[in-house]
Amino acid sequence: MAKIDWLIINYNLPTEPSRHRVSIWRGLKKIGAVNIQQSMWILPNNEENYLALQKISHDIESNEGESLLMKSIFFEEKHEERVITLFNNIRDEEYLELIRECDKYLKEIEKEITIEKFTFPELEEEEAEFEKLFSWYKKIKERDLFNASNKNEALEIIDKIKEAYENYSEMVYQRNVME
DSSP: OOOOOEEEEEEEOOSSSHHHHHHHHHHHHHTTOEEEETTEEEEEOOHHHHHHHHHHHHHHHHTTOEEEEEEEOOSSHHHHHHHHHHHHHHHHHHHHHHHHHHHHHHHHHHHHHHTTOOOHHHHHHHHHHHHHHHHHHHHHHHHOTTOOTTHHHHHHHHHHHHHHHHHHHHHHHHHHHHO
């Protein structure tokens, strides 16, 4: 396996106000970084990740914190594999949560069909939920750098909810055109 260049950010922030620490944590999670030690986060080295971590480093320092942004490689392949496994485990958790929410969405569509609730407001609600789930899937997929094991299952259920939404949309249209 070829060695990967990694970016590492290590930082300290004052404990108060806590909103700065939460904001940095959220920013790191959003870009897909993984916490490997106390306040030490890692991402594969590329221009996009570097720019994102540079911004986070600036945010840390502008809130009276200190940060170190480094480029690194692992000497031991087993250590790199452990970090890649950590990335995949986190993405798998995200995919599983998405899959659970998609299952709920499929049940909701099924319920609306069963009770024959074919109204435009309901369709808009289902469309908004579909778009939210699809957007969530795209974000996870962007962070899935090492092909987590639940990726295919997530794609399958995204296809199912898309089909369910399109079918429900057609039913609403047919019901409302006929009236």
